[in-house]
Amino acid sequence: MLRLFKGGVMKKTIKDIALRGKRTLVRCDFNVPMENGEITDDTRIKAALPTIKYLMNEGARVILMSHLGRPKGVPNKEFSLEKVAERLSELLESDVIFASSDSVIDEQVRKIAEGLKEGQVMLLENLRFRKEETDNDHDFAKELASLGDVFVQEAFGTAHRAHASTAGVAEFMPAVSGFLIEKEVKFLGDAVADPKRPFVAIMGGAKVADKIKVIENLLEKVDTLIVGGGMAYTFFKAKGYEIGTSIFDEGGILLAENIMKKAEKSGKDLILPVDIVVADKFENDAEKKIVDSKKIPENMMGLDIGPETIKLFKKIIADAETVVWNGPVGVFEMDNFAEGTKAVANALAESDCVSIIGGGDSAAAVKKFGLEGKMTHISTGGGASLEFLEGKELPGIAVIQDVNH
Numbered sequence: 301m302l303r304l305f306k307g308g309v310m311k312k313t314i315k316d317i318a319l320r321g322k323r324t325l326v327r328c329d330f331n332v333p334m335e336n337g338e339i340t341d342d343t344r345i346k347a348a349l350p351t352i353k354y355l356m357n358e359g360a361r362v363i364l365m366s367h368l369g370r371p372k373g374v375p376n377k378e379f380s381l382e383k384v385a386e387r388l389s390e391l392l393e394s395d396v397i398f399a400s401s402d403s404v405i406d407e408q409v410r411k412i413a414e415g416l417k418e419g420q421v422m423l424l425e426n427l428r429f430r431k432e433e434t435d436n437d438h439d440f441a442k443e444l445a446s447l448g449d450v451f452v453q454e455a456f457g458t459a460h461r462a463h464a465s466t467a468g469v470a471e472f473m474p475a476v477s478g479f480l481i482e483k484e485v486k487f488l489g490d491a492v493a494d495p496k497r498p499f500v501a502i503m504g505g506a507k508v509a510d511k512i513k514v515i516e517n518l519l520e521k522v523d524t525l526i527v528g529g530g531m532a533y534t535f536f537k538a539k540g541y542e543i544g545t546s547i548f549d550e551g552g553i554l555l556a557e558n559i560m561k562k563a564e565k566s567g568k569d570l571i572l573p574v575d576i577v578v579a580d581k582f583e584n585d586a587e588k589k590i591v592d593s594k595k596i597p598e599n600m601m602g603l604d605i606g607p608e609t610i611k612l613f614k615k616i617i618a619d620a621e622t623v624v625w626n627g628p629v630g631v632f633e634m635d636n637f638a639e640g641t642k643a644v645a646n647a648l649a650e651s652d653c654v655s656i657i658g659g660g661d662s663a664a665a666v667k668k669f670g671l672e673g674k675m676t677h678i679s680t681g682g683g684a685s686l687e688f689l690e691g692k693e694l695p696g697i698a699v700i701q702d703v704n705h
Contacts, residue, residue: 310703311485312476314351314452320359321418325448326351326478327465327696329455329680330366330384337378342387343667344457347680349391351454351478352421356394361416363447364388364396365424365465366455373431375402385423397422404430405443413447433464441468454478457681459696460688470699477700480680485697487656487677488688496621496654497523502613502644504529504627505661508552508559511626513690515559518624524569524616528605528629528640532573535560536593544578544596571616575606577630577637584634604630605640613640617647626658626686632665641665649674658685 328348333340348364355362371379385398397420399409404425412422427433432440441464445451451473453459458466459481469475477485491499501518503511508531519525527535533546538556563570576593578600579586590606591597605613617623625648632641642665648655649671657663657675660682666672679685687694 311700313482322360322450323448324360324450325363326452327455328364328366329457331368347480356419359418362421367428368426371428375429379426381426399424401425427465436462436464436468440464445469445472451475452478454480456484456684459694460684462695466696467699475699491624491656498620499622500524500620502526502625504629506530507549508534508555512555514686517691526571529627541594544598544600546602573605573609575608576602577604579603584636603637610643614647620653622654624656625662628661628665642669645669645671
């Protein structure tokens with residue numbers, strides 16, 4: 301059982317229901333990166349394994365479904381899930397039947413689903429070969445639901461979308477969560493509702509407008525809010541600093557002003573970089589130097605935090621009990637400007653705090669530095685984790701049955 305959500309309501313998980321012999325329809329997130337038809341990172345596939353293995357061991361007849369890429373509602377072999385089925389077969393050491401169909405469901409697919417034995421697994425073709433999926437079409441949701449007896453929500457990465465396979469199917473069958481969703485909700489939910497203190501949030505990335513609601517919601521809950529990355533230059537601009545040719549969010553200046561006022565009024569620490577690594581162009585081999593954050597030369601741009609800021613951020617992290625990190629603090633993709641982001645990742649890895657990485661670029665950075673095993677929790681959903689931290693109810697989570705249902 302997982303506690304969560306609004307008012308500490310308990311939601312059902314796969315451990316709360318009988319599974320033997322049941323056709324179990326599982327929404328996974330197998331939206332993995334592909335190059336030349338090959339999977340380049342199977343993290344998302346591996347994240348679903350504990351749930352799939354549990355269902356197999358409990359004698360469920362397992363029907364997996366997912367999307368991949370953006371085929372825009374039409375069949376496209378480039379976005380087929382066939383390679384995912386092959387990789388899953390290897391990881392499970394058990395054949396996963398790939399139900400290839402351009403329409404996702406047809407008579408043959410129904411026959412395969414009906415004929416599954418206990419512990420057997422099949423995977424449907426890419427749900428987004430049908431535009432009805434993202435339209436949350438009632439009839440398509442009903443078609444999907446007709447394949448199973450029970451629905452397992454295991455795709456946190458799409459839980460913030462009301463699609464046929466994430467929310468629609470729950471109109472026709474009982475819905476429970478898998479272990480991945482349970483874990484996501486536990487860590488993100490606890491961080492928002494009942495964090496160990498001091499509670500620190502590190503917000504990076506470029507646009508203030510994209511994360512304003514998250515920042516406002518977290519500002520009410522955290523003890524310290526660190527702002528880094530491209531977002532910091534919008535705050536500097538709001539303070540009247542010279543930012544040179546640094547990236548900034550024109551529409552976010554007023555928002556940044558308001559956030560700083562709110563922080564001051566509520567007695568929260570809002571920490572900005574004190575020194576910056578600047579360069580004359582956006583290239584890895586650009587000439588760089590360290591400057592005071594108030595004095596970025598007019599012909600240069602900020603691309604990373606400086607050594608004094610690294611010391612400051614590390615001290616705050618060392619003293620924290622809970623840290624939520626969303627967005628890098630520099631252009632970590634370029635090695636010469638990755639030092640700040642790497643230092644934040646290392647500080648979290650060395651800390652005893654509950655460290656929650658909010659998906660997206662932060663997760664990519666942690667992985668790049670080989671530190672994923674040192675974090676308490678890395679979210680599998682960038683957009684979903686942001687909306688959860690914003691305090692929104694996610695449609696794919698809301699449909700999961702309450703324990704007393």
